[in-house]
Amino acid sequence: MRSEEIRERFLGFFKARGHRVVPSSSLIPQDPTLLLTTAGMVQFKPFFLGQRRPEYTRAASVQKCVRTTDVDRVGSTARHLTFFEMLGNFSFGDYFKEGATAYAWEFLTGEIGLDPDRLWITIYEEDEEAFTAWSRGVGIPEGRIVRLGKESNWWDMGVAGPCGPCSEVLYDRGEAFACDLPTHGVGCDCDQYLEVWNLVFMQYVRDEAGNIVGELESKGIDTGMGLERLASILQGVPSAFETDVIAPVLERAEEMAGVGYGRDPRTDVSLRIMADHARATAFLVADGVFPSNEGRGYVLRRIMRRAVRHARLLGIDGPVLGPLVERVVEVLGPAWPELVERRQVIARVSSQEEEVFGRTLRQGLAILSEELETARASGRGVLGGDVAFRLHDTYGFPVDLTLEIAREAGLAVDREAFARLMDEQRRRAREARVVPVGAASVFEEVLKEKGPTLFLGYERLEAEGVVQALLSGGTRVRRAEEGEEVEVVLSRTPFYAGAGGQVGDRGELETPSGRVRVEDTKYGVEGLIVHRGKVVAGEVSQGEEALARVDRAWREGVRRSHTATHVLHWVLRRELGEHARQAGSLVEPGRLRFDFPHYEPLSGERVAELEWVLNETLAGDAPVRAYETSREYAEKIGALALFGEKYGEFVRVVEVGDFSIELCGGTHVDRTSQVGVVKIVSETGIGANLRRVEALAGLDALAWVNRELLLLDQVASLLRSPAEQAPERLRKVLANLKALEEEVERLRARYLAERARELAGEAAIGPGGLKVVVREVEAAGGEELRRLALAVRDALEPAAGAVVLGAREGGRASLVAAVSREAQGMGVSAREILIPAARAVGGGAGGREGLAQAGGSRVEGLQEALAAAASALARAVAERK
Numbered sequence: 001m002r003s004e005e006i007r008e009r010f011l012g013f014f015k016a017r018g019h020r021v022v023p024s025s026s027l028i029p030q031d032p033t034l035l036l037t038t039a040g041m042v043q044f045k046p047f048f049l050g051q052r053r054p055e056y057t058r059a060a061s062v063q064k065c066v067r068t069t070d071v072d073r074v075g076s077t078a079r080h081l082t083f084f085e086m087l088g089n090f091s092f093g094d095y096f097k098e099g100a101t102a103y104a105w106e107f108l109t110g111e112i113g114l115d116p117d118r119l120w121i122t123i124y125e126e127d128e129e130a131f132t133a134w135s136r137g138v139g140i141p142e143g144r145i146v147r148l149g150k151e152s153n154w155w156d157m158g159v160a161g162p163c164g165p166c167s168e169v170l171y172d173r174g175e176a177f178a179c180d181l182p183t184h185g186v187g188c189d190c191d192q193y194l195e196v197w198n199l200v201f202m203q204y205v206r207d208e209a210g211n212i213v214g215e216l217e218s219k220g221i222d223t224g225m226g227l228e229r230l231a232s233i234l235q236g237v238p239s240a241f242e243t244d245v246i247a248p249v250l251e252r253a254e255e256m257a258g259v260g261y262g263r264d265p266r267t268d269v270s271l272r273i274m275a276d277h278a279r280a281t282a283f284l285v286a287d288g289v290f291p292s293n294e295g296r297g298y299v300l301r302r303i304m305r306r307a308v309r310h311a312r313l314l315g316i317d318g319p320v321l322g323p324l325v326e327r328v329v330e331v332l333g334p335a336w337p338e339l340v341e342r343r344q345v346i347a348r349v350s351s352q353e354e355e356v357f358g359r360t361l362r363q364g365l366a367i368l369s370e371e372l373e374t375a376r377a378s379g380r381g382v383l384g385g386d387v388a389f390r391l392h393d394t395y396g397f398p399v400d401l402t403l404e405i406a407r408e409a410g411l412a413v414d415r416e417a418f419a420r421l422m423d424e425q426r427r428r429a430r431e432a433r434v435v436p437v438g439a440a441s442v443f444e445e446v447l448k449e450k451g452p453t454l455f456l457g458y459e460r461l462e463a464e465g466v467v468q469a470l471l472s473g474g475t476r477v478r479r480a481e482e483g484e485e486v487e488v489v490l491s492r493t494p495f496y497a498g499a500g501g502q503v504g505d506r507g508e509l510e511t512p513s514g515r516v517r518v519e520d521t522k523y524g525v526e527g528l529i530v531h532r533g534k535v536v537a538g539e540v541s542q543g544e545e546a547l548a549r550v551d552r553a554w555r556e557g558v559r560r561s562h563t564a565t566h567v568l569h570w571v572l573r574r575e576l577g578e579h580a581r582q583a584g585s586l587v588e589p590g591r592l593r594f595d596f597p598h599y600e601p602l603s604g605e606r607v608a609e610l611e612w613v614l615n616e617t618l619a620g621d622a623p624v625r626a627y628e629t630s631r632e633y634a635e636k637i638g639a640l641a642l643f644g645e646k647y648g649e650f651v652r653v654v655e656v657g658d659f660s661i662e663l664c665g666g667t668h669v670d671r672t673s674q675v676g677v678v679k680i681v682s683e684t685g686i687g688a689n690l691r692r693v694e695a696l697a698g699l700d701a702l703a704w705v706n707r708e709l710l711l712l713d714q715v716a717s718l719l720r721s722p723a724e725q726a727p728e729r730l731r732k733v734l735a736n737l738k739a740l741e742e743e744v745e746r747l748r749a750r751y752l753a754e755r756a757r758e759l760a761g762e763a764a765i766g767p768g769g770l771k772v773v774v775r776e777v778e779a780a781g782g783e784e785l786r787r788l789a790l791a792v793r794d795a796l797e798p799a800a801g802a803v804v805l806g807a808r809e810g811g812r813a814s815l816v817a818a819v820s821r822e823a824q825g826m827g828v829s830a831r832e833i834l835i836p837a838a839r840a841v842g843g844g845a846g847g848r849e850g851l852a853q854a855g856g857s858r859v860e861g862l863q864e865a866l867a868a869a870a871s872a873l874a875r876a877v878a879e880r881k
C-alpha cells in the first residue's frame with residue numbers, strides 16, 4: 001500500500017465517522033512556547049487547553065512534523081526521523097477511551113488489514129479504563145496488553161495543564177528484528193515491537209509541581225501514528241528508509257556517492273542521514289525557515305550541515321543538498337504542493353547554505369591546523385577541548401571532523417572539557433528555549449497583581465505609564481542595565497501588540513534613568529502587552545515612570561498596509577466570489593500578504609485587473625471608521641469574523657466606506673487615499689485551493705515599480721532594443737539560443753553514436769563468447785559517460801555484451817558498467833564488477849544488475865580499476881559455468 005493511499009484511507013476512514021478533516025498546519029507553530037510543530041495536536045492545543053471553542057468536536061489530520069530531540073540517533077536506527085508525517089484523530093469532549101481504542105483497532109485490522117495476532121498493546125500501569133476498553137471493548141487477549149510506567153505511557157506538556165495516560169499499539173515484526181538483551185520484550189527499544197500508534201487520553205489537570213489536582217471537565221483524545229512507520233509495515237520493508245516516501249531520496253544519495261545501500265553499516269548511516277535531513281530541509285524552507293544561528297534557523301542549519309558532512313564522509317565533493325531536495329520535491333510534491341510552489345526557494349537556500357558551509361570547512365581547517373601545530377610544538381599529546389568547542393560553536397565546524405583530523409595528526413582531544421562546555425551551552429539553550437513558557441507564568445502573575453495593560457494606541461503614539469514588570473532571560477528582575485535584552489510591561493502603552501496578522505509596534509521607552517529600544521510588541525498573556533527590546537542607555541527599573549514613543553514611520557507604514565488588506569479582501573470577494581475569504585494574513589510596514597481559498601491560479605491579466613480595481617477603490621478616498629459594539633450587533637450588520645480569532649462579548653468593527661465591514665483590532669488610516677498606490681507583486685498557490693497574494697503599499701510600492709523599470713531598461717540596453725520591444729527581442733534571442741543548444745545536442749549525440757560503434761568494433765571476445773569492452777574514454781561528465789556506455793552495450797547486440805568505461809574529470813575518476821540481459825544471464829552483474837574497481841579509485845559502487853556507477857578521488861588508480869573490473873567480469877562468468 002503506497003503512502004498516498006495510506007493518507008487517503010486514513011482521512012476517509014475518520015471523515016466517514018464524523019471527523020472534520022483539517023489540513024496540516026505550518027511547521028512554524030503559532031504557539032510561542034514551541035520552536036517547531038512536533039505533533040498533530042499542536043494546532044489543536046488551544047482547544048485542549050480550553051482557550052478556544054472549536055466548531056467541531058472530532059477532527060483528523062495528516063500533520064507534517066519535525067523533531068530533533070533524537071537527531072543523533074537518526075540514521076543508526078530503522079525508525080528515527082527528523083521529518084515525518086503524523087496521522088492523527090482527535091476528540092474535544094466527544095468520545096474517549098472506548099471510542100479511541102475501537103477506532104484504532106478497526107482502522108488497523110479492518111481498513112488496512114494488519115494481522116491482529118501481531119498487534120500488542122501497552123497501557124499506563126494504573127489505567128484500568130484503558131485495560132477494560134482494550135480487553136472487553138475491543139477483545140484483545142489480556143496476555144497481549146502490557147502495563148508500563150510513566151516514563152513510556154504518560155503524557156503532559158511539561159507545565160501545568162492537561163495531562164493523562166496513553167496507550168500504544170505495537171506491531172511485532174518478528175524475531176529477526178529483536179535485540180539480544182535479557183530484558184527484551186514489549187517496550188524494548190529495539191525494532192521487533194514497532195510502535196505504530198500512540199493514543200493519548202487527556203484526562204487530568206496537573207499543577208506546577210506535577211501533582212494531579214483533578215479531572216478535566218471536557219476530556220480529550222489526541223492520537224499520533226507515523227506514516228513512515230506504518231508504510232514500512234504495509235510495504236514489507238525493514239525500515240522507514242526503504243518506504244516509497246524516502247527510498248527515492250536515498251537512491252539519489254547512493255547515485256551521488258557511488259555507494260550501494262545495504263553493503264556497509266557505516267556508509268548506510270551516512271546515506272540515511274542525507275536522505276532524512278534533505279526531507280526536513282525541504283519542508284522547513286518551504287514553510288519559511290531559513291538557516292541562521294538561533295531558533296528554528298539554527299535547527300535547520302544543523303540539519304543541513306550534518307547532511308553535507310556525511311556526504312563528504314562518503315567522498316562526495318560536489319553539491320549535495322540541491323540534488324537531494326529536488327528529489328524530495330519530486331517524490332512528495334504531489335502530496336505537499338508547497339514543496340512544488342517553493343521549489344526554487346528551497347533549491348536556492350539549500351545551495352547557498354552548502355556554499356557557506358564550504359567556506360566554514362576551509363576556515364575551520366586552517367584554524368585547526370594551526371592549533372594542532374601549536375599543540376605538537378609544545379609537546380602536548382592532547383588538543384584542548386576549548387579549541388574543539390570554539391571550532392564547533394563559533395565556526396560551525398563539526399566536532400567529529402575535529403576528532404578525525406586530530407587523530408590523523410597523532411593527537412587526542414580533551415573530550416571531557418569539550419563535553420563540559422557543550423553541557424553548559426545546552427543548559428543556556430534550554431533556558432533560552434523555555435523563556436516563553438516560564439514568561440507566560442510570570443505574565444499571569446503580573447496580570448493578577450497589576451491588572452491588564454491599558455492600550456492607548458488607537459488615539460496616540462506617545463503615552464506615559466509605569467513599569468509594572470521587567471523580565472530578563474525570562475525571569476522577573478528589579479533592574480536591567482545597558483546591553484541587556486528585556487521584556488517590559490507598562491501600566492499604559494500606545495504600542496500595538498502583534499495580533500490578527502498585524503505585526504507589533506517598534507519604538508522606544510524612556511525612563512528617568514535609561515532608555516529601551518523596543519524591537520517588537522507582543523501579548524504575554526491575553527490583556528497584558530509586553531515590549532521586547534534592549535536597554536540602549538543607562539538602566540531601567542521596575543516601578544519607574546516611562547514615556548513610551550511608537551516609531552511613527554513604522555506605525556504609518558503598518559496602517560497603510562492594514563487598510564489596503566481590508567480593501568483587497570473586499571475586492572477579491574467581489575471579483576472572485578464570496579468563497580475568497582481571508583485564510584491568513586501578514587501586515588507589515590509597506591508590505592502585506594493575504595491568503596484566501598480559490599479553486600484555480602490567477603492569470604497575470606486577472607491579477608492586473610484586481611490590482612486596478614483595488615487602486616481605483618483606494619483613490620476614491622472613502623472614510624475608514626472604527627468603533628466597539630456588541631458581537632451580536634456586529635453579526636447583524638454583516639461584519640466578517642475570521643476563523644481562529646478569539647472574540648468576546650464586545651468587538652471592534654472597522655468599516656471602510658460602505659463596502660467593507662470586518663471585526664478587527666488593528667490600526668488603520670483615516671481615509672483610503674492615505675494608503676497611496678498598492679502593487680501586487682505575486683500571486684501563488686500555497687496548498688490545495690489556497691492562494692496567496694503579496695503586495696506593497698505606499699512608497700514601498702513606488703520603489704518596487706521604479707526598480708522594475710530600471711531592470712527593464714537594463715535588459716533593453718543589453719538587447720540593444722527599445723524597452724517596449726525588449727520582450728519580442730528577447731524571445732528571438734532565446735529561440736536562437738535554443739536552436740543552437742539543440743544543434744549542439746544533435747552533434748554530440750551523433751558523436752556518441754559514432755564513438756560507440758568504434759568502441760563496439762574493438763570489443764574483445766571473452767569467456768562463453770561474451771563481447772567485452774573495458775576502456776578509458778573522454779567524457780563531459782558522468783551523464784555522458786553513462787550514455788556512452790549504454791550506447792556501446794546496445795551496439796554489441798544481439799551478442800551478449802558487457803561494457804566498463806572510465807573517465808577522468810575534475811580530479812575524480814568515474815566508472816560506468818552496462819551489461820546486457822544476455823550477459824546478466826551468464827552471471828555478470830554491473831554492480832558486482834564495479835565493486836573492486838571502486839576500491840582502486842578510493843570510492844564505492846552503486847546501481848543495479850544492468851547498469852552501475854562508481855567513483856572516487858584516486859584518479860591515478862583508474863587503469864587499475866578498469867583491470868579489476870575486467871578480472872571481476874571474467875571471474876563472474878567462470879564461476880557461473
